[in-house]
Amino acid sequence: MDITAFVVSRRENALLLGDYNSYRAQLSRRILTLRKKLGRTTPKGKKYAPKEPITSQDIASNNEFAHLLLLTSERAWAHAMHMKATHSVDTAPKGITGSTRRHIISRLHKAAVCANELTEILYDRGTTGAGLIDALEARAYSTCHSGAMEFEKQSWEKCLGFYSEARIIYDTLTTSTQKDIFKDLLYTAIDPSIRYSAYQQQLPRTIAVSTIARRYFPRSNTSLVAELETLDPNALTDQPSREKPGSPSTPSNIPKTITWRSRTVNLEDASIALALASTSTASEALAALLSSSNLPPKEKAAAYDDVLTASQDAVDATKRAIGELIAEGVGQGDGRMQALQVTRTAVNYALVGWRVGRNRVLSGENDGAALVSGAAGKPSKGGKLHVGKEEGRGRKLAGLREHVALYDATLQVASPYSHLFNKRTRLTKARPVHQSLDSVKELPGVAADDKFLKELQVKRLYFQALKCFAIARSHDLLGNRKNALVLFDCAFNLTGQSQSLITQPPQTPQPSPPGLDIQPAELKSLRQLLQAEVFRFRALVEIDNLEESSKKLDQDTKARVPLIERLSEYPAEGVVALDNLVTYPPVLEPVPVKPLFLDLAWNYIDYPGRSTQAAEKPEAVAPKAGGDDSTKASGKKGWFGFGR
Secondary structure (H helix, E strand, C coil), rough: CHHHHHHHHHHHHHHHHHHHHHHHHHHHHHHHHHHHCCCCCCCCCCCCCCCCCCCCCHHHHHHHHHHHHHHHHHCCCCCCHHHHCCCCCCCCCCCCHHHHHHHHHHHHHHHHHHHHHHHHHHHHHHHCCHHHHHHHHHHHHHHHHHHHHHHHHHCHHHHHHCCCCCCHHHHHHHHCCCCCHHHHHHHHHHHHHHHHHHHCCCCCCCCCHHHHHHHCCCCCHHHHHHHHHHCCCCCCCCCCHHCCCCCCCCCCCCCCEEEEEEEECCCCCHHHHHHHHHHHHHHHHHHHHHHHCCCCCHHHCCCCCHHHHHHHHHHHHHHHHHHHHHHHHCCCCCHHHHHHHHHHHHHHHHHHHHHHHHHHHHHHHHHCCCCCCCCCCCEECCCCCCCCCCHHHHHHHHHHHHHHHHHHHHHCCCCCCHHHHHHHHCCCCCCCCCCCHHHHCCCCCCCCCCCHHHHHHHHHHHHHHHHHHHHHHHHHHHCCCCHHHHHHHHHHHHHHHHHCCCCCCCCCCCCCCCCCCCHHHHHHHHHHHHHHHHHHHHHHHHHHHHHHHHHHHHHHHHHHCCCCCCCCCCCCCCCCCCCCCCCCCCCCCCCCCCCCHHHHHCCCCCCCCCCCCCCCCCCCCCCCCCCCCCCCCCCCCCCCCCCC
């Protein structure tokens, strides 16, 4: 049945061009169509009629009965997500409370009930004909909704139980079917929820998500355990080979000092040193992964998770060490406190760099500045390159909105497309951290470093230029070339300002994962691209201006002709100008005569320049005397040669 593919494809197609409310409306229309097709509509004249339950025999006869349950569950889930997105801008310290929270929980409960009903029906595999994978997909889908409901209830232990079950099932399905769709679900929805619930349960961040899932998996359900072990015997065992490369472990290269700019301090806290060593190990694994394989942007961004987790651990350890010194009454002038403040600035700046690097990877090639007009070609089985179809305007605009959201997150600007950023970058709902360029200025010692502030300004202007570039491309797709020209010119000026602030000579870049460092070659490449776009759009705008002026001239010329002489023309605008009906006072104008009269007069009028030929008539011969009277002069009678 491909339950997961059916649900995920509909979510992606709907959310790419709209929001959760439009997705909900689309599902309602589809549900109504299915009910009419399956004969499950409410009879006319009845306000309420109890719905006939869907049985395993119905699904055995038609799979669309299963789709009806899935769509009903998805509609309730979309309703809950729409309410959460609507109230996500609320700045109340307690978040969503009251009737809104109860309504969200109610919708998630309905989604879980419908999904659980489908799961129970599909487990009757003898009647429905469903396979083991179909039943496990339905079970994982149901537990995801149950976990979301417990998440909103803030029942963290139950939430961990449901999400752990869903994660183990999807992980097993990924291993057995080799489909990436289950892996995407793990990265985007399940893992962040498990991580946040574990944080609420005060579990250490050093514990891997897979370990937490196996710990909270309901092993008492022996039938489920047997089904999973049928697909993968090692589904519930701790195996190092099943962990992702670069997973946190006990490193051997533990640093003793840390350097920030020109200052080096000792690391006296063992937890900070251990976290920095884990960050170094994860960064090396990330660099090796990115350099050895050509991965899509989503998988590249997923590879940043380990290094971000290790870097966040370093930030937390530093903050905890500073809090302990403050609790002991240590002042800011103490050497230990100053060393920790330097460490705090260094580790927070490193965390911002990794987050910005992940955003740059998600933006695509050349930080989103690459002008890609169509889908990439894929080699077919015969070895020929299959060229994909060009993307539609709506999909291109959706991609540009995602780029703008990523740039805003880098610059720490409130973006109207933040829901796209959260979906693509898998942000967890953890405590706020430093993750943008503006937050770097709040770190200790940064405000007094003018040289460092100039470097930050170079980076900020670079990302502002990329943002203007993305918005300009969206205006170009919508046909607003003048707006696009203004934005391209603004981005070009921003790159010029950024180049003017660079004082150091260009250095040879070291091979490393994308981060916060902007190379002069990247800035130069973006400036050349923007200059070409400015020249191109100046020409396009000039052509548009010439076309508009010619249209205006034609309209003015037509406006000078009276309406009575333009009765055969239909007005293009649909509006007739009644201010010029006739020419008054009338002007003497030549009027053509009828062609018939001209043809008749041609033989009788001596026109100027026409040579006349005098036709001589022979003298009439007198008839013989006594001749026959029947011999008469023959002549034409009438105009057409016959008598009247």
